[in-house]
Amino acid sequence: MNGLKTNNAPHSSVVVPHFIFGAISFFIVAVMLVLSGAGLLEVYFNTKLIAITHMAILGWATMIIFGALYQLIPVVFETALFSEKLAKITFWMTAFSAVFLSYSFWVASFSMLLPYASVCMFVSLLLFVINVLLSYRKSEIKNWSSKFVIAAIIWLLATELLGTLIALNFKFNFLTETHIHYLKIHATIGLIGWFLLLIIGVGSTLVPMFLISHQLNHNKLKASFYLINVGLLGIAINWFLVNSSILLGICWLMVAIGVLFFVSFIYDSYKKRMRKKLDIGMRYSMLAVASVLLPIVISSVLILGVDVEYELLSRIIVFYGFSILFGFITTLILGQTYKTLPFIIWLEKYKKLVGKTKTPLPRELYSEKIASIQFYLYLGFIITMPIGILLNNLLLVKAGSIALLVVAILYNINILKIILHKVIPIENE
Amino acid sequence: MNKIKIAQFELATLELLKTVMDPEIEINIVDLGLIYELNYDGSEKINIVMTFSTPACPLGETIISNIKETIKQKHPTFEIAVDVVFDPLWNNSMVSEEGKKALGL
Numbered sequence A: 001m002n003g004l005k006t007n008n009a010p011h012s013s014v015v016v017p018h019f020i021f022g023a024i025s026f027f028i029v030a031v032m033l034v035l036s037g038a039g040l041l042e043v044y045f046n047t048k049l050i051a052i053t054h055m056a057i058l059g060w061a062t063m064i065i066f067g068a069l070y071q072l073i074p075v076v077f078e079t080a081l082f083s084e085k086l087a088k089i090t091f092w093m094t095a096f097s098a099v100f101l102s103y104s105f106w107v108a109s110f111s112m113l114l115p116y117a118s119v120c121m122f123v124s125l126l127l128f129v130i131n132v133l134l135s136y137r138k139s140e141i142k143n144w145s146s147k148f149v150i151a152a153i154i155w156l157l158a159t160e161l162l163g164t165l166i167a168l169n170f171k172f173n174f175l176t177e178t179h180i181h182y183l184k185i186h187a188t189i190g191l192i193g194w195f196l197l198l199i200i201g202v203g204s205t206l207v208p209m210f211l212i213s214h215q216l217n218h219n220k221l222k223a224s225f226y227l228i229n230v231g232l233l234g235i236a237i238n239w240f241l242v243n244s245s246i247l248l249g250i251c252w253l254m255v256a257i258g259v260l261f262f263v264s265f266i267y268d269s270y271k272k273r274m275r276k277k278l279d280i281g282m283r284y285s286m287l288a289v290a291s292v293l294l295p296i297v298i299s300s301v302l303i304l305g306v307d308v309e310y311e312l313l314s315r316i317i318v319f320y321g322f323s324i325l326f327g328f329i330t331t332l333i334l335g336q337t338y339k340t341l342p343f344i345i346w347l348e349k350y351k352k353l354v355g356k357t358k359t360p361l362p363r364e365l366y367s368e369k370i371a372s373i374q375f376y377l378y379l380g381f382i383i384t385m386p387i388g389i390l391l392n393n394l395l396l397v398k399a400g401s402i403a404l405l406v407v408a409i410l411y412n413i414n415i416l417k418i419i420l421h422k423v424i425p426i427e428n429e
Numbered sequence B: 001m002n003k004i005k006i007a008q009f010e011l012a013t014l015e016l017l018k019t020v021m022d023p024e025i026e027i028n029i030v031d032l033g034l035i036y037e038l039n040y041d042g043s044e045k046i047n048i049v050m051t052f053s054t055p056a057c058p059l060g061e062t063i064i065s066n067i068k069e070t071i072k073q074k075h076p077t078f079e080i081a082v083d084v085v086f087d088p089l090w091n092n093s094m095v096s097e098e099g100k101k102a103l104g105l
Helices: A011-042 A046-074 A084-106 A114-138 A145-171 A181-209 A219-242 A246-271 A280-291 A294-303 A310-350 A368-391 A395-420 B004-015 B060-074 B097-101
Strands: B036-041 B045-048 B080-085
Touching: A011 A046, A011 A084, A011 A310, A011 A395, A046 A084, A046 A114, A046 A145, A046 A181, A046 A310, A084 A114, A114 A294, A114 B036, A145 A181, A145 A219, A181 A219, A181 A246, A181 A280, A181 A310, A181 B097, A219 A246, A219 A368, A246 A280, A246 A294, A246 B036, A280 A294, A280 A368, A294 A310, A310 A395, A368 B036, B004 B036, B045 B060
Parallel strands: B045 B080
Antiparallel strands: B036 B045
């Protein structure tokens, strides 16, 4: 069986807990948003907003990405995960650290709890990085998708290292610049280096696979890889050492063009797709890829240094973070959950029954009606919330938060429905 | 068994394999064009040469097992060998008219 790598998938007990924890975290994030209300309209570095951001980034997005990546390593690297045991240990450590870290921010315990929570998170992420790197070492496939994944996990470690240094600085006070300065670098390399690169790496494999599109131009991925990585490295070096607005502009442009190359690759895949009708998972995913253009526009406005008053600038920064975290990352995760989790559970439950009994389709493991309502409510959320933030309108912000809470409840119902699916065998006639 | 009967058996088996679905694409593997060859030796052995839409298809093993089980339900004593190849690479020209209709092409 030439090249068939289907027996490398990890056991579902490695992957599924990540989806459960991620779904619960998503619900907690929605509750925190409802509770914080007016806090979202304050300066972007207020403790409640940072707590929500870390719960969303680590407890929700990173946790689901870890789980999905363990499942996708056999697809992207065409090899098995290095250690399932290490993945399980990493899960428990990351789960504990995410809650610990967010709680530390929520109660503003910067010198008592935060340094310890950060070190716990750093160790957890380090274990994840080691597991992925050792899996990659076994892989014979060194394509652009896998290079994106490797670059992403290195940026993840750099992000967490800087985050830990900021946290330790509250206790030991050794950094020379203000926290806001380092926070800017921490957020930028985290969002672009970790999330964006990882999503490009996995997305450039999965989107053509799900849309069934072939003969795509992989040079676009190559250009995207170099432009984003070199641009991001330039941005980080500039902020650490040079502080030149011209260099910043050039590097930012490189990143933006790199992202456009990826969007163009996905657009080609969409145009050449054999599967014309998009299911719920792919509708979310296409919306996410289109949404990535929004932060590019906002960041360009910020980089160009458009003259606005401080209060509005602060809200634009919150809007920028929102457009990446919710417009792009969360949209994609919501969609890809419906593409990956039903398959993981379906494979576990029906692998040995196919051909012997009638089996349902993976998409029949969840309610498409709930998923569809969830999609339109989510659209409502990503439209009302940013308008509320930009116009400083608390009513819209609250309406958006409540919409997200309902989305989170519906999402959790479907996740439970998938995970708790019971096999009812029906003999073939 | 003469050549005509062997050909008829092969066609009937292909028809049987139309009950094997790709659970992600939701089209049967025959209309999807994944079966490159199906050879019956006239006694109790069937050789299948097939492909997947992507080399790292996460459902590959399940589809193979489905093929074997489906044939064994009808011919319990048969030996079924499935060989997976990626040369030529699967492409949309291999999809049948019915498959194209199901894909919305």
